[in-house]
Amino acid sequence: MKVFLLQRDQDFAVRPELRDVIFDAMLSGDLFAIANVRRNLERQRGSRPVLAPTGNDAVLAKDLELETLWLAMAAGDEFLYETAKRAVLSSLADPDAIAYRQHVLRDCIEHPELVRRIYDLALQALENERDAGGLWPRASPGSVLHRAVQVLKLQVEVLRGLQRIADEQAAGFSSEGFTRFFAMLRDELSDDYLHEVERHLRELQFKRGVFQSAELGKGLKGARYVVRTPREQQRWTERLPFSSRSDSYSFTIPPRDENGFRSLDEIRGKGINLVANSVARSADHVKSFFTTLRLELAFYLGCLNLHGILAEKQEPVCFPDPVEASQLALAAEGIYDVCLTLHLGSRATGNDVHGDGKSLVMITGANQGGKSTLLRSLGLAHLMMQAGMFVGAESFRAAICDGVFTHYKREEDAAMRSGKLDEELSRMNDICSQITRHSILLCNESFASTNEREGSEIARQIVRAMLCKQVRVVFVTHMYDLAYGFYAQSPGNALFLRAGREADGRRTFKLAEGGPLPTSYGKDTYQRIFGSNGQASLRVEGRSRS
Numbered sequence: 001m002k003v004f005l006l007q008r009d010q011d012f013a014v015r016p017e018l019r020d021v022i023f024d025a026m027l028s029g030d031l032f033a034i035a036n037v038r039r040n041l042e043r044q045r046g047s048r049p050v051l052a053p054t055g056n057d058a059v060l061a062k063d064l065e066l067e068t069l070w071l072a073m074a075a076g077d078e079f080l081y082e083t084a085k086r087a088v089l090s091s092l093a094d095p096d097a098i099a100y101r102q103h104v105l106r107d108c109i110e111h112p113e114l115v116r117r118i119y120d121l122a123l124q125a126l127e128n129e130r131d132a133g134g135l136w137p138r139a140s141p142g143s144v145l146h147r148a149v150q151v152l153k154l155q156v157e158v159l160r161g162l163q164r165i166a167d168e169q170a171a172g173f174s175s176e177g178f179t180r181f182f183a184m185l186r187d188e189l190s191d192d193y194l195h196e197v198e199r200h201l202r203e204l205q206f207k208r209g210v211f212q213s214a215e216l217g218k219g220l221k222g223a224r225y226v227v228r229t230p231r232e233q234q235r236w237t238e239r240l241p242f243s244s245r246s247d248s249y250s251f252t253i254p255p256r257d258e259n260g261f262r263s264l265d266e267i268r269g270k271g272i273n274l275v276a277n278s279v280a281r282s283a284d285h286v287k288s289f290f291t292t293l294r295l296e297l298a299f300y301l302g303c304l305n306l307h308g309i310l311a312e313k314q315e316p317v318c319f320p321d322p323v324e325a326s327q328l329a330l331a332a333e334g335i336y337d338v339c340l341t342l343h344l345g346s347r348a349t350g351n352d353v354h355g356d357g358k359s360l361v362m363i364t365g366a367n368q369g370g371k372s373t374l375l376r377s378l379g380l381a382h383l384m385m386q387a388g389m390f391v392g393a394e395s396f397r398a399a400i401c402d403g404v405f406t407h408y409k410r411e412e413d414a415a416m417r418s419g420k421l422d423e424e425l426s427r428m429n430d431i432c433s434q435i436t437r438h439s440i441l442l443c444n445e446s447f448a449s450t451n452e453r454e455g456s457e458i459a460r461q462i463v464r465a466m467l468c469k470q471v472r473v474v475f476v477t478h479m480y481d482l483a484y485g486f487y488a489q490s491p492g493n494a495l496f497l498r499a500g501r502e503a504d505g506r507r508t509f510k511l512a513e514g515g516p517l518p519t520s521y522g523k524d525t526y527q528r529i530f531g532s533n534g535q536a537s538l539r540v541e542g543r544s545r546s
Contacts, residue, residue, distance in 0.1 A: 126291065320398065
């Protein structure tokens with residue numbers, strides 16, 4: 001049995017670097033293993049034992065505030081949190097694969113309660129596995145068989161629950177993923193099949209004893225032990241030791257003959273060993289199915305949680321239109337920063353971007369006018385789109401990117417290990433060593449730590465090199481020399497956006513197409529802080545000065 005709800009032809013697999021011991025323990029559903037891993041990790045690093053993104057993943061998480069997104073998707077559930085984190089950072093690179101996941105998510109949004117019921121059944125199945133307890137490393141074949149039979153008896157009831165949902169609700173789902181999933185359940189979990197499974201499980205309890213055959217091997221030792229199907233029930237007269245109809249030999253072990261009972265157990269174990277292994281593998285197969293089902297549905301439950309929050313705020317969402325990476329496509333209507341609106345009591349301001357055919361988007365304008373917010377909006381939209389999610393916009397169409405990279409300004413290094421410009425250049429060097437063709441680079445006030453002439457020249461050369469390598473660049477800057485230099489050349493592959501400002505200095509948080517201005521209206525910020533007369537009250541040594 002296969003799930004295939006996240007990808008058409010394979011189980012969902014996170015990038016190798018995003019796997020760690022705590023997530024593997026969570027997937028196993030072994031509470032003891034999870035607790036043990038937690039204790040070990042806490043001792044080793046003294047922090048919350050969850051995935052700590054490294055490299056570009058860590059930079060993305062910080063610059064795009066992904067933690068806010070993952071917490072909203074989790075709604076307090078740690079497994080949903082860990083799954084959302086890995087799914088968002090494990091981008092899809094095929095438009096068809098993205099569309100496949102989008103269609104499944106549409107079904108989930110239309111049938112949220114039913115999807116949660118299926119998820120709860122997967123949880124119940126894993127709880128059945130845990131309730132059955134574990135086995136000692138050298139458990140006897142009889143113990144292995146007994147546990148596997150008990151587990152499968154419980155799992156059959158869960159499988160019947162899935163079968164009922166498939167029979168009653170499949171017609172309401174239209175996506176390829178769910179249609180195939182329900183068809184698989186109906187085909188492989190028919191009533192006849194489940195009845196047959198239950199019959200075999202009853203027989204494997206060996207309530208009438210084990211009926212097996214063996215041969216004499218070398219040294220008169222037993223060989224070729226095989227468990228046989230029990231014979232039809234005999235009449236009670238045939239089981240009497242003096243019955244004339246008996247055609248078999250028997251012997252009785254005295255009650256206190258411990259060696260005799262031990263030998264009998266060994267013979268019985270040799271006979272049922274193959275049966276025990278086969279039944280245990282079947283139990284493991286069923287567990288694997290429910291583990292995968294839980295994992296893949298966890299992503300969709302996270303999406304449902306996020307969708308519910310945005311719907312309650314009446315924020316628009318849409319399923320984006322992904323196109324091939326070779327196309328320069330970027331068009332958005334009403335795009336907004338999903339993480340920002342999760343912090344706001346009101347709705348976030350949306351913006352329109354028409355950047356088809358543009359490999360460079362240069363964003364300038366007033367301080368605190370929404371430039372950085374739009375930059376985050378575009379980065380989030382690309383990540384969410386390539387995870388197969390909806391995005392925060394009225395409409396969004398973009399080319400697939402091989403990777404999203406961010407280069408944001410950082411605070412001064414308190415340890416004074418290097419200057420700000422050194423630190424910026426070092427981070428850009430790391431990006432250059434990882435970035436590939438068809439990636440997208442988001443720069444926020446990069447190289448503003450030095451004077452404008454030098455900062456503009458550094459940024460200009462880097463942007464040109466990126467464009468030559470077919471890397472798309474979105475650059476937020478206050479450096480007029482940099483922005484105007486590209487604008488004056490009037491390149492056909494560049495889009496220039498400018499943050500709006502009212503005549504009285506108020507910010508509209510709307511960005512429109514327009515060339516750079518030689519001012520970012522820093523005076524507005526100065527007056528807001530120091531007052532319209534340019535003075536501010538300062539308290540120095542207990543005395544008030546103006």
